[in-house]
Amino acid sequence: MSTLRERFKAVMHFEKPDVLPWLENVYDETLVQWLGQGLPAERVTVIDWEMGRGGTALANMVTVKGFNPYPLFGCQSLYGSLLQVDIGPMPRFKQRLLKESDRHLEYITETGAVARRSKTGKYTWYSMPMFVEFPVKDRQTWYEYRERLNPEDPRRYPKDWDSEAYVKSYEAYQDGNTMMRFNGFYGFGAEIMGIPTFNLMFYRDPELIHDMIEYWEYFTVETIRSAVETLKDRIDVVYWWEDFADRHGPCISPKLFKEFLLPHYKRVIGFLAKNKIDRILMDSDGNINPILDLVVESGINGLWPLEVNSGMNAIEVRKKYGDKLFLIGNLDKSELAKGGQAMKKEVDSKVPVLKEMGGYMPGADHVIPVEMTLEKFKEYAEYIKPLLAY
Amino acid sequence: MTDILDSIASAIGKLDSSQSAKALVTNALSQGLSPTEITEKGIRRGLEIVGEKYEANEYFLSELLYAGSLVSELFDLLKPSLKDSQLERKGTIVLGTVKGDIHDLGKNIFKMLADSSGFEVHDLGVDVEPAIFINEARQVHPQVLGLSALLTTALEEMRNTLNELRTAGVKTNLRVLLGGNAVKKEFGAEIGADATALDAVEGLEICKEWTKK
Numbered sequence: 311m312s313t314l315r316e317r318f319k320a321v322m323h324f325e326k327p328d329v330l331p332w333l334e335n336v337y338d339e340t341l342v343q344w345l346g347q348g349l350p351a352e353r354v355t356v357i358d359w360e361m362g363r364g365g366t367a368l369a370n371m372v373t374v375k376g377f378n379p380y381p382l383f384g385c386q387s388l389y390g391s392l393l394q395v396d397i398g399p400m401p402r403f404k405q406r407l408l409k410e411s412d413r414h415l416e417y418i419t420e421t422g423a424v425a426r427r428s429k430t431g432k433y434t435w436y437s438m439p440m441f442v443e444f445p446v447k448d449r450q451t452w453y454e455y456r457e458r459l460n461p462e463d464p465r466r467y468p469k470d471w472d473s474e475a476y477v478k479s480y481e482a483y484q485d486g487n488t489m490m491r492f493n494g495f496y497g498f499g500a501e502i503m504g505i506p507t508f509n510l511m512f513y514r515d516p517e518l519i520h521d522m523i524e525y526w527e528y529f530t531v532e533t534i535r536s537a538v539e540t541l542k543d544r545i546d547v548v549y550w551w552e553d554f555a556d557r558h559g560p561c562i563s564p565k566l567f568k569e570f571l572l573p574h575y576k577r578v579i580g581f582l583a584k585n586k587i588d589r590i591l592m593d594s595d596g597n598i599n600p601i602l603d604l605v606v607e608s609g610i611n612g613l614w615p616l617e618v619n620s621g622m623n624a625i626e627v628r629k630k631y632g633d634k635l636f637l638i639g640n641l642d643k644s645e646l647a648k649g650g651q652a653m654k655k656e657v658d659s660k661v662p663v664l665k666e667m668g669g670y671m672p673g674a675d676h677v678i679p680v681e682m683t684l685e686k687f688k689e690y691a692e693y694i695k696p697l698l699a700y
Numbered sequence: 701m702t703d704i705l706d707s708i709a710s711a712i713g714k715l716d717s718s719q720s721a722k723a724l725v726t727n728a729l730s731q732g733l734s735p736t737e738i739t740e741k742g743i744r745r746g747l748e749i750v751g752e753k754y755e756a757n758e759y760f761l762s763e764l765l766y767a768g769s770l771v772s773e774l775f776d777l778l779k780p781s782l783k784d785s786q787l788e789r790k791g792t793i794v795l796g797t798v799k800g801d802i803h804d805l806g807k808n809i810f811k812m813l814a815d816s817s818g819f820e821v822h823d824l825g826v827d828v829e830p831a832i833f834i835n836e837a838r839q840v841h842p843q844v845l846g847l848s849a850l851l852t853t854a855l856e857e858m859r860n861t862l863n864e865l866r867t868a869g870v871k872t873n874l875r876v877l878l879g880g881n882a883v884k885k886e887f888g889a890e891i892g893a894d895a896t897a898l899d900a901v902e903g904l905e906i907c908k909e910w911t912k913k
Contacts, residue, residue: 413827414802426802428800428801438850438851439802440802440803506809509761509762510762510769512766513715513762513763513766514769557899558754558761558899561761562761562762563760563762566762619884644884679852681853
């Protein structure tokens with residue numbers, strides 16, 4: 311019987327595993343809710359708030375530590391063993407409250423944005439803050455921010471970063487994939503400038519965008535260099551966060567993508583390839599169909615989450631791109647959360663077909679939302695598990 | 701005379717630099733064209749071209765935002781010689797993100813397009829209580845009430861707001877348009893909204909259709 315890691319690697323390379331990996335990513339706030347609905351809590355060590363995504367998320371989020379719920383359901387985490395290389399601003403901005411009313415509060419986040427959070431909502435992180443101000447507004451503020459993006463800062467790696475120990479642990483790990491994660495060229499810019507300003511600057515100040523993206527390429531490669539050159543293909547997959555689309559389509563046109571982003575993707579992916587890392591997974595919500603030819607040309611060869619609500623269809627993508635893209639997700643989370651026939655119909659319409667086509671790992675088309683109850687998730691687990699074995 | 705108006709529309713449609721678009725508008729004014737004519741047959745026609753290209757997947761969000769900012773600059777140029785009363789309003793829209801949701805990116809893009817296209821837009825902001833929508837509707841008598849939500853957890857509040865509008869008796873005099881990433885057309889139909897727009901351009905087209913004279 312194969313390990314979870316072997317199965318994941320097999321599917322990414324379009325080989326047939328003994329059992330198809332079922333991948334999910336559950337919001338920690340959903341988990342907190344499930345704990346209240348009867349999920350065994352014995353192994354939870356702490357529920358805390360921290361910055362996500364290696365120091366790049368603009369706000370702290372709730373995190374459940376010391377608890378791996380995935381085996382309880384027979385699935386595995388999308389993220390597996392994530393290498394902790396911090397690509398956030400250093401030093402961090404000091405988080406502090408700016409103003410508070412009976413309904414909202416506004417605070418500076420550790421990445422320098424001003425976030426507004428609702429105080430009246432049922433959920434905390436899940437109610438997502440609205441960012442009302444961003445640290446980078448123009449050339450001057452970009453140059454100031456860039457001072458915090460020094461790839462040589464020793465704090466970017468874990469204190470116990472020791473090549474030999476990490477090599478051994480990355481060889482031994484079998485409970486899922488080993489992954490390195492960083493922000494893409496669009497994602498990083500949108501996160502520090504805000505979506506409207508960043509998108510507008512492609513036209514208003516294209517030289518600034520070129521400068522930002524050029525620097526991000528340098529920063530990314532130099533920051534991850536030590537990990538990549540040490541671990542090489544012990545890193546199974548690189549996870550590239552972009553989120554550059556909405557329901558209508560990509561936020562930037564194929565023309566802009568080609569001019570501003572494509573050369574940088576190719577260079578970073580070339581650096582990874584030299585170090586035998588050849589599986590690159592892009593995370594973008596929304597409808598990315600209009601830009602997929604260029605995504606494939608860039609060297610990216612995996613997609614998650616393939617949002618159904620935005621018109622993404624894994625079967626169509628598979629038919630069009632064959633083995634150029636491995637695919638994860640694409641099960642409509644809102645249908646899964648309904649349970650019963652709606653859930654079964656969604657699973658039946660995709661999983662058996664894509665399983666035969668290969669290069670596909672089933673899962674919800676984004677993080678499991680708070681609307682999904684523990685009972686419905688268990689029902690979904692019991693339904694999908696028998697479909698996974700070959 | 702119409703050549704210059706076509707050039708203005710074309711400059712916006714092609715996303716020319718603001719410098720060249722402004723030069724065309726200045727030229728049109730110096731030729732004696734009225735600001736109303738420049739607005740209706742030049743600027744708004746240009747915005748329509750952008751909308752058409754967006755719907756045809758030639759333009760995307762960046763292009764929409766740039767076109768919006770360009771048009772805003774051109775209106776600034778016309779302002780000194782343009783009185784509000786000279787412009788015919790296509791209709792009135794009351795707009796807001798429903799209670800429990802504080803996100804407004806999509807709403808603001810729709811607002812920018814609707815405003816530039818000649819609608820009178822009353823934006824109530826985010827996290828808006830049903831009573832605020834009702835009061836505003838009673839005061840300004842809009843043809844359209846736009847409800848926005850990004851979070852799926854806010855969908856029930858959309859249903860609630862719609863119910864409150866009905867209970868208050870204001871729903872009969874207006875049409876409700878839903879928008880925002882959380883909303884599907886099936887959901888809109890289920891709660892009895894008059895339409896659901898999947899993006900800002902579609903929302904604008906629906907409003908134009910509803911207010912056709």
